[in-house]
Amino acid sequence: MEFMDIIWYIVICFAFVAYLIMLWMIIGDLFRNREQSGWVKAIWIVFLFVFPWLTGLIYLVVHGTGMAERSAKEADRYKAAQDEYIRSVAGKSPAEHISDAKQLLAEGVIDQAEFDALKAKALA
Incomplete structure (x- = not known):
């Protein structure tokens, strides 16, 4: 196999x-x-x-702008869904954990020692 045959094979691939x-x-x-x-x-x-190549080029010329807009809109929708999922599974911030513990302490559900333990855990 000659060098040009290899180059031609790469171009075809x-x-x-x-x-x-x-x-x-x-x-x-x-x-x-x-x-x-x-x-x-x-x-x-x-x-x-x-007519694959001709039709493909015609489609890109006729619908190229709309194709880009639909693709960007789809990407935005996927990103919004991913961000929402991450927010839903990420949990609470340390400040939210301490606030919840403070509320439980105020309601008398936990005592001061348990509050201090929860606060230390949230800040760790």
């Missing part, structure tokens, strides 16, 4: 991977786009498999 990524991104955007009807989406998918 790169083009194939680029095609798969383009196909994945466009099909994902098609299903994310709520403004298009199902028939229009089906036509895009058929053309993507019949």
